Amino acid sequence: MDLSDRWPLPDSGDVRDELAAAYADPSRGYHDTRHLTEVLDRLDELAANGAAYETTPVLLAAWFHDAVYDGERDAEERSATWAETALVGVAPAPVVDEVARLVRLTETHTPDDADANGCALSDADLGILAAPRERYDQYVAAVRREYAHLDDDVFTAGRADVLRGLAAKPHLFHTAYARDRWEQTARANLERELAVLDSSAR
Numbered sequence: 001m002d003l004s005d006r007w008p009l010p011d012s013g014d015v016r017d018e019l020a021a022a023y024a025d026p027s028r029g030y031h032d033t034r035h036l037t038e039v040l041d042r043l044d045e046l047a048a049n050g051a052a053y054e055t056t057p058v059l060l061a062a063w064f065h066d067a068v069y070d071g072e073r074d075a076e077e078r079s080a081t082w083a084e085t086a087l088v089g090v091a092p093a094p095v096v097d098e099v100a101r102l103v104r105l106t107e108t109h110t111p112d113d114a115d116a117n118g119c120a121l122s123d124a125d126l127g128i129l130a131a132p133r134e135r136y137d138q139y140v141a142a143v144r145r146e147y148a149h150l151d152d153d154v155f156t157a158g159r160a161d162v163l164r165g166l167a168a169k170p171h172l173f174h175t176a177y178a179r180d181r182w183e184q185t186a187r188a189n190l191e192r193e194l195a196v197l198d199s200s201a202r
Contacts (some may be wrong), residue, residue, distance in 0.1 A: 003033065006040050008059045012090045019063050029145035031069040035063070035128075043125035045086070049177040053120040057095050060087070061102035063123050071146060076107040111174055119174035123182075126172060129189055130182035135190045160197045163190050 007016040023033045033068055039062045047053070060083070079114040080103040087096045102121050105111055105145050111118025128139050147155050166172060173179045 003037060003040075007063065008056045009090060012087075015090060016063070018086070020068055022067050030139055030142035031066040031146065034144075035066065036067060038128065039124045042127040043120060046120050046175055046177055051116070051123075051175045051177055052121050053117045054098070057098040057102065058093070058121055060095070060099045060118050061106075061117075062124065064099060065103045065106045065121070065125065068088070069146075071149075076104055080104045107156075111141075113165060113174065123173045123175050123178040126166075126186070127168070127182060128173060128180065129186035130178075131185075131189070136193075139172045140193060156197050156201050158193060160201070162188070163194050163197070166190060167194070 003020060004013070004016060007013070009015070020033070023031070023036050025032075040059070042060060043053075043062060047055075064079050064083040065076070066079065067082050068075045072081045083103055084096060087099060091099070098117065099117055102117055105118050105122065109122040111122050113119070128136070131139065143159070144155065147158075150158070161181040167187065171179055171183060172186050173183055
């Protein structure tokens with residue numbers, strides 16, 4: 001399926017095309033068109049396996065969640081602001097507000113258990129952690145490319161901190177399906193990558 005067919009607002013193709021161009025920027029490593037496609041695929045997978053969420057705002061949030069990605073800490077906030085600006089007059093105000101809230105949530109991936117929309121988007125975004133080994137290793141290499149401006153020691157320390165923070169969570173995923181199908185594999189991938197980082201830091 002063409003990525004353009006997965007945009008939930010058929011009368012706003014210009015917004016979709018601007019977002020698609022952002023993800024297609026050749027300077028991106030992991031947070032590119034493939035990442036967006038995989039997040040949308042995982043949302044479909046979650047929906048097909050019992051995860052109930054509001055389709056339009058969650059799909060829009062998936063499109064916007066990495067609309068801005070340049071390695072700076074406020075990328076999620078700038079992506080949310082882009083959504084708030086671009087969707088005015090295109091989607092109802094409550095939908096716009098929900099999209100922006102969900103995009104901001106991807107900075108921490110800590111939705112409340114009762115937040116069905118947040119749980120679905122967070123799980124779809126972090127689902128890469130449960131990828132098969134070859135794809136996970138491609139993800140790790142692509143993330144490193146996005147931080148090519150950092151030397152190895154700085155990157156290794158920062159990446160290890162991120163992974164330890166994830167590993168310390170009581171659970172990585174929030175929907176029942178993702179916890180059942182993805183949690184164990186994701187934790188094994190995290191442990192494997194941390195072992196590599198720790199050995200390279202010695």
